Amino acid sequence: MFKIREKLQQTEVWKSIFRHNYQDTNRNRALQVVDNVWLHLHPVRISRHATNLGYTWGMGGITFLLFIILTITGVILMFYYRPAAEYAYEDMKYLMNDVAFGPLIRNMHRWAAHAMVITVMLHMFRVFLTGSYKPPRQFNWVVGVLLLVLTLLLSFTGYLLPWDQLAIWAVTVGTNMARATPLLGHEGPFGAQLGMHIDNDIRFVLLGGTQVGPPTLLRFYVGHCIFLPIIASIFMIVHFWRIRKDGGISGPTSNGKE
Amino acid sequence: MSSISDSNAPSNISASRTAAEPKSPAETPASKPASSAPQPIISKPVQAIAAKKPKQDRAPEDDRGIWRINRRSFFSVAGWAAFFVFLGTSTVATLRMMFPRVLYEPPSAFKAGFPQDYIVGEVSEKYKDDYRVWIIREPDGFYALSAICTHLGCTPRWLEPENKFKCPCHGSGFRRSGMNFEGPAPRPLERLKISLADDGQILVDRNVKFRFENGDWTKPDAYLKYST
Numbered sequence: 001m002f003k004i005r006e007k008l009q010q011t012e013v014w015k016s017i018f019r020h021n022y023q024d025t026n027r028n029r030a031l032q033v034v035d036n037v038w039l040h041l042h043p044v045r046i047s048r049h050a051t052n053l054g055y056t057w058g059m060g061g062i063t064f065l066l067f068i069i070l071t072i073t074g075v076i077l078m079f080y081y082r083p084a085a086e087y088a089y090e091d092m093k094y095l096m097n098d099v100a101f102g103p104l105i106r107n108m109h110r111w112a113a114h115a116m117v118i119t120v121m122l123h124m125f126r127v128f129l130t131g132s133y134k135p136p137r138q139f140n141w142v143v144g145v146l147l148l149v150l151t152l153l154l155s156f157t158g159y160l161l162p163w164d165q166l167a168i169w170a171v172t173v174g175t176n177m178a179r180a181t182p183l184l185g186h187e188g189p190f191g192a193q194l195g196m197h198i199d200n201d202i203r204f205v206l207l208g209g210t211q212v213g214p215p216t217l218l219r220f221y222v223g224h225c226i227f228l229p230i231i232a233s234i235f236m237i238v239h240f241w242r243i244r245k246d247g248g249i250s251g252p253t254s255n256g257k258e
Numbered sequence: 259m260s261s262i263s264d265s266n267a268p269s270n271i272s273a274s275r276t277a278a279e280p281k282s283p284a285e286t287p288a289s290k291p292a293s294s295a296p297q298p299i300i301s302k303p304v305q306a307i308a309a310k311k312p313k314q315d316r317a318p319e320d321d322r323g324i325w326r327i328n329r330r331s332f333f334s335v336a337g338w339a340a341f342f343v344f345l346g347t348s349t350v351a352t353l354r355m356m357f358p359r360v361l362y363e364p365p366s367a368f369k370a371g372f373p374q375d376y377i378v379g380e381v382s383e384k385y386k387d388d389y390r391v392w393i394i395r396e397p398d399g400f401y402a403l404s405a406i407c408t409h410l411g412c413t414p415r416w417l418e419p420e421n422k423f424k425c426p427c428h429g430s431g432f433r434r435s436g437m438n439f440e441g442p443a444p445r446p447l448e449r450l451k452i453s454l455a456d457d458g459q460i461l462v463d464r465n466v467k468f469r470f471e472n473g474d475w476t477k478p479d480a481y482l483k484y485s486t
Contacts, residue, residue, distance in 0.1 A: 169427060173410040205356045209363055 016139040037241045059123035064236070066116040071229065073109040081161070083221035085214035088163035113155055120151050140242040143235055150232040157224035163217060171220070172212050178203035364388055370460040373400065373484050381416050381434065391450060391462055392416065392423075394434065400482040402450040402462045403436050409443040423447070436470070446470040452482045 008014055009021070020031045033039045080099055081091045095102035124144065127133060133141035160171045179187040183194055184202035191201065198210050208215030368389055376382060376395040385391045390405040390413060403423075405413050412427035422439075423432040430441030437446045451466035460482065468474035475481070 169412055172412065173427065176411045199361070200357065208356075208358055209361050211363065213363065215358065215362075 012138075016135070035245075037238055041241060042244075057122060057126050059119045059126055063116055063119045063123055064240075066112045066119060067232070067236070069112045070109060070116065073105050073112065074225065076105050077109060078225065083161070083218050085163065085217055088161065088217060092162045092164075113158060116151060117155055120148055124148065137242075137246045140239060140246060143239045143242065147232060147235050147239060150228055150235065154224060154228050154232065157220040157228065160212075160217060160220045161224065168212055171216070175203055175206055175212065175216075178206055366465045367461065367463040369455055369457075370402075370462055372459055373454075373482075376400070381418070383416055385462075386413070389462070389464065391464065393452075393460065393462070397485075399484045400452055400460060401480065402452045404448040404450055404464070404467065406448070407443060408438065408445045408447060409441070414447075449475055449480045451479045453479060454482065454484075 009018075019035060020028055022028065034044050077095065080095050080102065082088065092106075095106050127141070127144070156171075156174060160167045179185045179201070181188045181191070181202050183190050184196065185191045186196035186198055186201040186203075188196075198204065204210060206216075206219070207213070208219050368385065370385055370391075370393055376393070378395050378397050380395045382393045382395070385393065386405050392403045392405055394401055394403060405423075407414050407425040407427065407430055409425065409428055409430045412425050414423040414425040414430065414432065417424050421434055423434075423436075425431070425441065425443070428442050430438060430443035432438050432443070432447050435446075436449060438444070446469075449468040449470075451463040451468070453461050453463075455461040466479065468477060468480040
């Protein structure tokens with residue numbers, strides 16, 4: 001048991017997340033606080049070029065700006081939108097036709113959502129080209145990949161909310177993929193052997209039923225407005241903090257190595 | 259020095275002092291009772307640690323973890339156990355809550371009227387909106403086709419003049435029998451269990467599916483023999 005733990009602590013994954021051990025020395029006790037995002041938001045030291053707004057595309061920053069825009073416009077939309085099958089489509093139509101500045105707010109939300117997916121991709125492209133996924137930034141790359149997944153999930157859950165034919169069938173098609181989930185889907189590998197059926201597998205939990213219906217709308221709404229943004233925000237805090245911990249945005253270093 | 263702490267850190271300090279300064283005979287008798295009291299089996303590491311002032315909230319040096327139950331470790335283990343039991347049960351309860359017990363969905367089996375109501379050669383779309391099922395009347399009987407495209411689950415349309423089912427999502431086409439012949443659909447439409455109920459009406463059970471590729475279409479429940 002302890003051997004496994006010891007081996008685990010030697011792996012690169014472990015070391016990239018936890019950067020010091022638990023020896024009871026004064027230095028480590030200080031590091032435990034200083035290296036913890038929740039206890040010490042700002043890094044103790046940053047290298048000089050990290051404060052320099054350098055030669056990147058600024059795509060990560062634009063992505064964050066779009067996230068803020070999406071949060072604000074999304075909250076405003078929540079004043080008019082009701083996530084029930086009877087109302088959802090009508091409320092969307094109401095927003096687009098009769099609410100003052102409704103089309104502006106909804107279109108801001110819509111276009112910012114589209115743009116955010118694009119800027120996330122471009123951000124990752126830049127990070128890849130500058131080799132910023134390499135140590136010591138490998139942990140932050142993984143956090144970034146999780147944020148990409150969360151962005152796509154936010155996009156997907158938001159797509160259902162207008163509750164029109166396009167939304168319903170797109171989500172029908174999208175969630176049908178969950179049938180083939182290994183182990184957890186009733187049409188996936190080993191799913192049937194594990195007792196998965198249309199009304200107890202992962203897709204059933206996702207939809208709240210065996211087909212896209214009113215429970216699906218409510219589940220996607222809660223996921224879109226509460227669950228996913230909170231998870232994404234937590235990862236964003238870690239992401240931004242880690243950038244400065246790992247030496248700021250990557251660029252040419254003064255001594256040529258580091 | 260009370261007798262309770264005999265085996266604990268304070269006695270170790272005096273023990274180490276005797277080891278370090280054996281030359282002062284005045285101190286030796288005073289610490290003798292302590293050092294003659296039962297000591298931990300391992301002596302070297304204890305002496306090394308003893309030079310440090312023990313922290314207040316640290317367990318006694320001879321604490322062997324949870325396997326030797328004393329009062330402190332018992333409450334510690336019980337507290338953590340209660341915490342994790344609480345965490346585990348609430349996680350299970352929350353997960354279970356995400357599986358609804360009652361579904362507000364159309365029932366899987368339904369009655370589709372009397373056989374006489376159908377015209378020979380007809381593809382009836384009467385039950386498509388509510389149940390996503392076509393009922394096809396052949397000269398010698400009936401079969402029920404599931405209106406779920408085998409590509410990605412959209413609802414195809416019946417195009418009477420072209421005598422085919424066509425999916426609006428990605429263009430899959432199916433013959434009147436359900437066989438796929440164009441577009442991305444990988445297999446024919448599924449047929450459903452069709453039979454006569456006690457009152458003479460057609461009974462379709464959507465839970466029982468018949469797949470052509472499994473050779474199911476020739477099974478008796480996949481086709482309702484009926485002739486006027």
